[in-house]
Amino acid sequence: MKTSVFSVCGMCSARCPIRVEVHDGRVTWIEGNPYVPGMEGSLCARGSAGVALLYDFERLQYPMIRTGPRGSGQFKRVSWDEAFNYIAESVKKAQAQYGNKTVALLDRGAGLFGEMQRLIVRGLGSPNYFNHDDLCRKNVDLAYQSLLGYARPEVGYDWANTRHIVLYGRNAFEALGVREANNIMKALENGANLTYIDVRVSKTATKATKYLQIRPGTDYALNLALIHVILKESLFDRDFVDRFIIGLPELENFIKPYTPEWAEKQTGIPEYEIISLARQLSTDKPRVILYPGWFAARYMDAFYFAQSVIILNALLGSIEQKGGLILAKTPKEVGAKGLNSLLEKIPAPQEKRVEAEEGKGFLYDGAGHILHLYRAIKKGEPYPVKALFVVRYDPFAGIPHKDIEEILNGLDLLVTIDVNYSTTSWYADVVLPNSTYLERSDILGMQRGAKPAFIMRKQAVKPIYDTKARWEIVKGILAASGAGEYMPYETIEDIWNYQLEGTGVKIEDFDKTGQVALCKDAKMYSRDELKFKTPSGKVEILSTKMAEREVPYFLEPITPAKPNIEEGEFRLVFGRMAVHTHVRTLNNKYLNEIIPENELWINDKIAAQMGIKNGDWVEVSSGDFSGKIKAKVTPFIHPETVFMYRGFENEVPWKTRSYGKGLNEGRLLKGAFDRMAYGSHTGALFENFVKVKKA
Amino acid sequence: MSIYFIYQDHDRCIGCYACEVHCKTKNELPVGPRLCKIIETEIKIVGGLPRQRFVFMPCFHCEEPWCVKACPTGAMQKRSKDGIVFVEQSLCVGCKSCITACPWGVPQWNPETGKVVKCDYCKDRVDQGLNPACVTKCTTKALKFVSAQEASRLKREKFVKDTYGSLY
Numbered sequence: 001m002k003t004s005v006f007s008v009c010g011m012c013s014a015r016c017p018i019r020v021e022v023h024d025g026r027v028t029w030i031e032g033n034p035y036v037p038g039m040e041g042s043l044c045a046r047g048s049a050g051v052a053l054l055y056d057f058e059r060l061q062y063p064m065i066r067t068g069p070r071g072s073g074q075f076k077r078v079s080w081d082e083a084f085n086y087i088a089e090s091v092k093k094a095q096a097q098y099g100n101k102t103v104a105l106l107d108r109g110a111g112l113f114g115e116m117q118r119l120i121v122r123g124l125g126s127p128n129y130f131n132h133d134d135l136c137r138k139n140v141d142l143a144y145q146s147l148l149g150y151a152r153p154e155v156g157y158d159w160a161n162t163r164h165i166v167l168y169g170r171n172a173f174e175a176l177g178v179r180e181a182n183n184i185m186k187a188l189e190n191g192a193n194l195t196y197i198d199v200r201v202s203k204t205a206t207k208a209t210k211y212l213q214i215r216p217g218t219d220y221a222l223n224l225a226l227i228h229v230i231l232k233e234s235l236f237d238r239d240f241v242d243r244f245i246i247g248l249p250e251l252e253n254f255i256k257p258y259t260p261e262w263a264e265k266q267t268g269i270p271e272y273e274i275i276s277l278a279r280q281l282s283t284d285k286p287r288v289i290l291y292p293g294w295f296a297a298r299y300m301d302a303f304y305f306a307q308s309v310i311i312l313n314a315l316l317g318s319i320e321q322k323g324g325l326i327l328a329k330t331p332k333e334v335g336a337k338g339l340n341s342l343l344e345k346i347p348a349p350q351e352k353r354v355e356a357e358e359g360k361g362f363l364y365d366g367a368g369h370i371l372h373l374y375r376a377i378k379k380g381e382p383y384p385v386k387a388l389f390v391v392r393y394d395p396f397a398g399i400p401h402k403d404i405e406e407i408l409n410g411l412d413l414l415v416t417i418d419v420n421y422s423t424t425s426w427y428a429d430v431v432l433p434n435s436t437y438l439e440r441s442d443i444l445g446m447q448r449g450a451k452p453a454f455i456m457r458k459q460a461v462k463p464i465y466d467t468k469a470r471w472e473i474v475k476g477i478l479a480a481s482g483a484g485e486y487m488p489y490e491t492i493e494d495i496w497n498y499q500l501e502g503t504g505v506k507i508e509d510f511d512k513t514g515q516v517a518l519c520k521d522a523k524m525y526s527r528d529e530l531k532f533k534t535p536s537g538k539v540e541i542l543s544t545k546m547a548e549r550e551v552p553y554f555l556e557p558i559t560p561a562k563p564n565i566e567e568g569e570f571r572l573v574f575g576r577m578a579v580h581t582h583v584r585t586l587n588n589k590y591l592n593e594i595i596p597e598n599e600l601w602i603n604d605k606i607a608a609q610m611g612i613k614n615g616d617w618v619e620v621s622s623g624d625f626s627g628k629i630k631a632k633v634t635p636f637i638h639p640e641t642v643f644m645y646r647g648f649e650n651e652v653p654w655k656t657r658s659y660g661k662g663l664n665e666g667r668l669l670k671g672a673f674d675r676m677a678y679g680s681h682t683g684a685l686f687e688n689f690v691k692v693k694k695a
Numbered sequence: 696m697s698i699y700f701i702y703q704d705h706d707r708c709i710g711c712y713a714c715e716v717h718c719k720t721k722n723e724l725p726v727g728p729r730l731c732k733i734i735e736t737e738i739k740i741v742g743g744l745p746r747q748r749f750v751f752m753p754c755f756h757c758e759e760p761w762c763v764k765a766c767p768t769g770a771m772q773k774r775s776k777d778g779i780v781f782v783e784q785s786l787c788v789g790c791k792s793c794i795t796a797c798p799w800g801v802p803q804w805n806p807e808t809g810k811v812v813k814c815d816y817c818k819d820r821v822d823q824g825l826n827p828a829c830v831t832k833c834t835t836k837a838l839k840f841v842s843a844q845e846a847s848r849l850k851r852e853k854f855v856k857d858t859y860g861s862l863y
Contacts, residue, residue: 029721031832043832045713048720173709178834185707185835201738203710206747578711578834590716593726636738636745 006033006514008112008445008457010419010437011046011053012581014177015112015445017514018047020438020460027051027438027461035513038160038179045579047178049590053419053436054464058587058655060421060433061465070408070427073653080468080476083430088480090413090429091124094386101351102386104128104373108393109136110366112445112455115342116470117391117417123474123483127349127356128385130368132393135683139296142363142680143306146543148319149533151365154328156449157289159183161323164193164284166277168219168309170293171202175576193284195277197222197269199573200601200643201636210277216571216641216686217560218267220301223308224557225263226278228255230315235282237317243527245314247541247553254554266559268638285316287323295575300687303363303680304555314539320525327525328448331503334519339446339454339499346486355681357382360550362681369681370395374403374673377410387413391470392434394422397583397647398666400625403673417473420584426652433467440469441492444499447515450522454503456496456510471495551679563640563689565606572622572690574646574665583647586658597662599632601643602692607633610694617695620663622688623670628695629663642692697756697778699816700846701830704853707837710735710749714829714838721817721828728803730754730814731829751838753829754801754814756780762813765796770811774818781815784808816840 002023009016009030017033030050032039053059063083068074078086094102103126107117110131121129133141141152148155159165160183172184188194188207196208197219205211214222230236231252241248260274267274281288292309296302318324331338355364355372376385388411396404408414408427416425417432425431434440442457459469468476475487489495496507509516531537535544542553563569579595580586600618612618614633619626620642629644637643648662668690677684710733718730731753738747756773760780763771770786771793773779782793782802787810793802794811802813817827825831826840841849 028723040836041831042834042836043713043717044711044834045716048713048716048832051720173711176709176711176834181709182835189706201745201747203747205745206738207706207709208744211745578709578713589726590719593729594712594715634738 005458005460006456006510007460008437008442008455008514009043009047009050010457011050011585013109013111014180016043016047016178017455018043019514022460025461027054032178033514036179036515038182042178042182044176044178045591045594046581046585046588049585049588050436050438052588052590053585054438054461056587056589058421058657059419059436060425060431060467062433063466064431066429073426075431080466081480083432084476084480087413087415087430087477088482091387091481094412095124098384098386099351100125100349101128102126102384103389104130104354104385104387105389105391106370106373106393106395107131107367107391109133112447113442113457113470116443116474117389118343119346119474119486120389120477122343122346122349123478123486124481125349127351127353128368128373129353130370130373132370132395133367134370134681135297135398135685136295137297138365138682139303139306139677139680140292140294141365142303143292143310145365146363146545147307147310147314147534147539147541148327150327154448156326156328157291158321158323158326159289160186161287162187162192162289163287163323164195164281164289166195166281166288166290167197167204168291168293169198169298169575170291171198171204171575173204173207174202174578175294176578193280199638199641202575203578212269212273212277213638215266215268215560216573216638217299220299220305220308220555221258221263221266221557222269222274223305223312224255224258225260225274226281226312227251227308227315228258229260229275229278230282230312231255233278235278236315237286240286240317240319240527241315244530244532244539245541246536246538250553251311251541258557266557281312281316286318286321288313288316288318289324290316290318297677297683298686299560300675300677300684301555301558302677302682302684304678311541319539320530322524326450329450329452329523331446331452331518334452334523336452336518337503339444339503340501342443342495342499354382354385362676362679363545363549363551364681371673371676371681371683374407378406380410384410386411387415389415389417390424390428391417392419394418394420394424394583396427397423397651397664398669399673400623400667400670402624417470420587421652421654422583423651432473433465434473435463435467435469439463439467442470443495450524451517451519453515453517454505454510455515458510458514546679555678565639568610568692569689570602570642570692571640571686572665572668572688573641573643573686575643577645580645580647583650586648586650586661587655589657592657595645596658598629598645598648600629600663600692601632601634601637603637603639603641604633604635606639607631610692612694619693619695620668620690622668622690625667625670627663627667642690696758696843697780697816698842699756699777699779699821700841700843701751701753701816701827702839702841702846702849703751704837704839704849705748707835708749708751709835709837710747711834713832713834714751717828717832718814722812724805724812725807728805728812730803730812752799753816754780755799756816761796761798762793762802765792767792771802777821779816779818779821780813781818782811782813784810787811
């Protein structure tokens with residue numbers, strides 16, 4: 001028998017809409033949802049390799065409780081009830097000793113279906129929900145919130161209709177989302193400019209109409225100079241600036257010393273290129289997109305960098321503009337009702353989250369600061385966090401062993417809920433296997449945008465192993481902990497019906513294409529209607545949010561330290577590839593076959609001085625860790641930098657295809673998890689130097 | 696030649712390797728054989744810009760395929776209706792003559808079955824009026840499944856567009 005279901009991919013966090021074909025209970029075909037523009041059947045390598053994940057023997061198959069020392073890999077198989085009861089008892093014990101807030105949950109990110117796991121912490125009476133955004137998008141999030149009052153996921157980009165895209169190391173064709181890539185491609189075919197700024201030539205750079213190699217850590221300096229030129233030469237969108245920007249005189253005053261000539265010395269990008277880019281952007285305005293990045297947790301000034309990108313967009317009038325930035329509309333704004341929240345039924349905890357007790361001087365938002373969480377676990381301050389849940393995230397795959405050890409020493413209970421056998425699971429006390437996205441249904445998701453829609457991930461086949469859907473796992477934990485009333489649903493349909501109550505949408509409405517749009521046409525505000533979600537309703541360069549938290553409006557640029565290249569010292573920069581998702585897919589048989597390990601990119605002139613040839617083994621070290629990797633000698637990387645694709649060298653011996661292959665950049669980030677960036681307290685992962693020598 | 700051709704738009708191709716995986720999952724292949732391949736060229740500076748090409752290599756379905764001639768059992772065949780070259784699995788004895796004969800390295804050894812597999816343009820899909828898996832699911836729609844004449848027209852158009860900026 002042949003069936004076809006519409007669902008949502010789960011191989012990375014782009015969550016592309018897909019169509020899955022099942023023949024006699026076996027998934028035989030996955031393609032991009034043919035009804036969704038930009039997908040139309042298309043799927044990336046990871047998306048197709050979902051089949052290999054589903055039928056992989058080397059993934060989590062049943063619940064386990066640790067029997068040997070942490071990290072020994074000694075576990076026993078247990079029943080789900082045993083696992084739930086073990087967790088409930090351990091949590092109860094910790095909470096009796098340290099209070100409810102000693103429980104924390106660490107999530108990959110809220111995303112489309114993220115409300116589910118938030119039920120765990122709230123159900124257990126703790127405020128401590130954290131996600132990985134500190135090491136990813138939080139700077140962008142906070143920059144948007146402080147300037148526009150919108151959160152990062154509430155701002156979309158009209159790639160397809162733009163005239164000029166500026167990407168700062170945002171490697172859109174390798175850190176790949178199918179729709180985004182196709183829309184950028186469409187713009188390029190229609191003659192749009194793509195200015196790509198990076199320390200190395202990525203695949204995106206090879207499609208750009210302009211590539212500018214920048215000195216690492218100086219993107220902020222470049223932007224200050226762009227703002228300088230735009231203000232000095234009156235290249236901005238006067239109408240937008242007059243109507244919407246608060247703080248222009250202060251900005252003008254701040255920006256005075258940062259001329260293109262000054263920026264040339266900082267960035268290595270010639271003065272004329274900076275002036276020419278500013279003028280070009282002005283010609284192309286308002287249909288321009290300067291993209292503040294996704295992975296923007298790179299340097300100490302990353303928050304102010306992200307702000308400078310958004311300020312540039314505002315000066316050029318590209319916000320809420322065809323071919324520019326599009327503000328997401330709430331269901332209410334398009335005349336519809338949103339999904340009912342599952343969290344609403346649980347009383348909000350009275351106590352404060354870890355970083356809320358830290359005082360002022362930095363910004364925070366809905367999800368906690370992971371670096372503060374790490375510190376709380378390690379030092380017990382401001383209070384001890386003893387029980388940690390980790391959901392679909394592998395925090396230990398990207399940090400040095402010493403940090404892992406310190407965190408583990410501070411914990412009484414570590415529970416992981418994941419599809420993969422992650423490094424974190426390897427150290428966990430209880431491992432709860434989640435069914436793959438093809439074997440489970442999730443709660444309904446809300447896709448934000450100019451045309452908001454509800455989206456459904458629907459089970460294609462029954463679980464192959466003894467795994468459960470996330471809602472079943474959450475239900476089990478809460479029931480065992482005596483908080484079962486917060487999760488009274490018996491089936492996923494019960495949950496969907498509750499979420500859809502009063503919206504006028506029915507479960508069957510998803511059968512046709514897997515999603516239900518809440519309005520017919522995309523909604524855009526004219527400038528007369530436009531009002532931002534800041535207290536003033538304007539773009540606040542003098543941000544109320546920042547003033548409240550005593551965070552300075554402007555940051556003087558700091559020239560990044562120069563590594564001692566003669567001694568073999570470099571700045572370590574890393575990034576993503578189209579074939580793998582961080583650390584999650586390295587063991588997938590099809591993806592591993594294509595890219596089994598990473599290489600270290602190193603500048604050819606420097607390599608020649610060091611006697612390193614292409615393909616040679618080199619030793620990379622930082623502090624107490626060193627590892628070996630093959631060198632890729634190339635002229636297309638800044639001499640101060642070495643680069644590697646991230647996530648390799650899996651440490652779980654059970655994953656035989658990827659075990660020990662390549663080098664994990666996380667192990668080299670000595671001290672990076674104690675360093676908190678200006679204004680945002682997020683991670684600054686590229687502020688690390690490593691030593692390289694021929695092995 | 697086959698009456699079909701897979702045309703690759705190099706400007707659209709981003710070297711994401713999805714085609715290889717689409718092919719492998721469709722054909723439920725083990726680790727080892729790859730029926731189509733992406734070959735990355737070195738990055739070069741062209742007109743002041745860094746450029747790199749990703750060459751898509753399926754089977755060319757030759758006019759007079761050496762693999763067919765080399766096959767002692769008649770397992771390697773060329774369909775008369777459309778020129779698709781394929782392996783009749785029930786006849787293949789795994790002697791690897793075709794692998795030696797093909798100058799492009801197209802026929803591949805399947806260690807699980809002990810037989811040869813190769814790109815057959817997903818002929819079961821083609822017979823249903825569908826495109827091969829690599830084309831249907833190509834991330835950026837860089838691949839097109841067309842007739843040989845159509846492919847050469849697309850190539851000419853592309854050349855004119857690249858040279859003169861527009862078709863007219």
